[in-house]
Amino acid sequence: MTPDKLSLSKDKIRVLLLEGINDSAVTLMRAAGYTNLTRLPKALDREALQEALQGVHMVGIRSRTQLDAAAFEAADRLLAVGCFSVGTNQVDLAAARDRGIPVFNAPFSNTRSVAELTIGEIVMLLRRIVPRSVGAHAGQWDKSAVGSLEVRGKTLGIVGYGNIGTQLSTLAEAMGMRVLFYDHTDKLRHGNTEPTASLHALLAQSDVVSLHVPETESTANMIGEAEIRAMKPGAFLINNARGTVVDLDALAAALRDGHLKGAAVDVFPVEPGSNAEAFVSPLQGIENVILTPHIGGSTEEAQERIGAEVARKLVDYSDIGSTAGAVNFPQVQLPARPTGTRFIHVQRNLPGMLGRLNDVFSRGQVNIAAQFYQTDGEVGYVVLETDATDADAEALLTEIRAIPGTIRARLLYERR
Ligand SMILES: NC(=O)c1ccc[n+]([C@@H]2O[C@H](COP(=O)([O-])OP(=O)(O)OC[C@H]3O[C@@H](n4cnc5c(N)ncnc54)[C@H](O)[C@@H]3O)[C@@H](O)[C@H]2O)c1
Numbered sequence: 541m542t543p544d545k546l547s548l549s550k551d552k553i554r555v556l557l558l559e560g561i562n563d564s565a566v567t568l569m570r571a572a573g574y575t576n577l578t579r580l581p582k583a584l585d586r587e588a589l590q591e592a593l594q595g596v597h598m599v600g601i602r603s604r605t606q607l608d609a610a611a612f613e614a615a616d617r618l619l620a621v622g623c624f625s626v627g628t629n630q631v632d633l634a635a636a637r638d639r640g641i642p643v644f645n646a647p648f649s650n651t652r653s654v655a656e657l658t659i660g661e662i663v664m665l666l667r668r669i670v671p672r673s674v675g676a677h678a679g680q681w682d683k684s685a686v687g688s689l690e691v692r693g694k695t696l697g698i699v700g701y702g703n704i705g706t707q708l709s710t711l712a713e714a715m716g717m718r719v720l721f722y723d724h725t726d727k728l729r730h731g732n733t734e735p736t737a738s739l740h741a742l743l744a745q746s747d748v749v750s751l752h753v754p755e756t757e758s759t760a761n762m763i764g765e766a767e768i769r770a771m772k773p774g775a776f777l778i779n780n781a782r783g784t785v786v787d788l789d790a791l792a793a794a795l796r797d798g799h800l801k802g803a804a805v806d807v808f809p810v811e812p813g814s815n816a817e818a819f820v821s822p823l824q825g826i827e828n829v830i831l832t833p834h835i836g837g838s839t840e841e842a843q844e845r846i847g848a849e850v851a852r853k854l855v856d857y858s859d860i861g862s863t864a865g866a867v868n869f870p871q872v873q874l875p876a877r878p879t880g881t882r883f884i885h886v887q888r889n890l891p892g893m894l895g896r897l898n899d900v901f902s903r904g905q906v907n908i909a910a911q912f913y914q915t916d917g918e919v920g921y922v923v924l925e926t927d928a929t930d931a932d933a934e935a936l937l938t939e940i941r942a943i944p945g946t947i948r949a950r951l952l953y954e955r956r
């Protein structure tokens with residue numbers, strides 16, 4: 541069988557991977573033919589990022605890179621974004637969608653890593669291990685049971701009962717904890733967990749509160765002064781979600797005056813862009829506070845899984861037009877073995893768009909063998925499998941691009 545001819549050959553497709561994305565992504569993309577690949581170990585600041593994005597077709601980032609509207613404006617060739625993370629708050633998803641750019645992520649490849657870290661931190665905090673370890677390193681012998689607690693029988697309050705929250709609840713119950721959760725949508729209860737009617741009801745009953753919500757407008761400063769003071773005296777707070785969720789000054793004050801007995805924080809409102817930059821936080825120097833550099837999902841296993849998962853989604857989009865797993869885009873799952881000459885049309889979700897698109901092919905007397913179509917509120921995504929010949933394809937593409945309401949049109953490949 542004659543091989544497909546991609547409208548843009550793979551060695552011309554420029555891929556930029558930032559923030560030390562795992563080798564598994566590079567291996568998968570190279571094996572799929574994407575060899576024009578640049579990998580940097582760190583995030584880029586605004587100006588450097590805008591410059592670096594010029595001429596790039598696919599970009600891969602983690603949590604630090606901010607892809608705002610100006611970045612998309614500068615990215616003159618960008619086809620797709622891969623967030624090698626769960627969170628996608630670092631990307632202006634609407635700006636990407638308006639330009640016809642799907643954004644992919646890895647929704648649960650590091651779930652277990654975050655849940656395991658949280659369990660470890662609960663034990664460490666209740667036993668006050670960190671200050672005693674620091675003391676022992678400094679020559680102190682603090683052999684005492686005072687202030688050291690078992691986790692069995694304590695109440696864990698989980699805020700955000702999604703993938704991580706539910707995984708954590710399973711592990712915590714196995715250790716004998718009573719688990720409460722608060723989520724703003726109805727959730728299946730795992731094990732013996734119980735939902736609370738409000739956030740404050742959860743805060744008032746929990747010995748440990750662990751946050752697992754995304755960064756959104758509704759979670760910004762969700763745990764402020766009032767919420768921290770609503771926690772039980774002597775309770776512990778863990779934030780392995782996003783830095784914007786907790787007011788760190790209020791938390792520092794509650795730890796210093798003894799209202800809370802400890803905290804573990806992995807995420808911060810402002811985080812250094814690379815390992816070379818200094819990290820500053822109001823929590824530094826407070827006893828029984830575990831500070832970690834946003835490594836909740838940073839295990840070798842998770843990073844390897846994330847690398848392969850997101851790279852696969854980028855390759856599938858570039859190779860066959862599949863948007864399965866996109867977080868800002870209508871999702872179209874396509875057959876792995878495509879046939880015919882394939883066009884992609886990203887359109888405003890307006891009445892009559894599909895008809896106008898089909899008219900182009902009917903005027904050109906080109907048969908549409910299959911059509912895959914999905915819309916969301918703003919955007920429609922169409923993949924057309926046609927009998928167009930090499931000779932017809934470019935002219936058809938020009939006509940498609942001229943349809944009012946077209947965001948982007950692409951000839952994916954021609955079957956010769
Ligand atoms: N520290 C890390 O390295 C790390 C790693 C992975 C994920 N995360 C963060 O953890 C977050 C949660 O991850 P997940 O995989 O469990 O996500 P998820 O989407 O599966 O779960 C999030 C849950 O929060 C709930 N929620 C959202 N807004 C809420 C609100 N205002 N009030 C109450 N509940 C609300 C949702 O309904 C959902 O059930 C991610 O969005 C990410 O920001 C951090």
Ligand SMILES: O=C(O)CC[C@@H](O)C(=O)O
Nearest residue numbers: 602603604625626627837
């Ligand atoms: O790898 C990172 O930068 C952290 C990612 C983590 O916060 C996530 O959202 O998955």
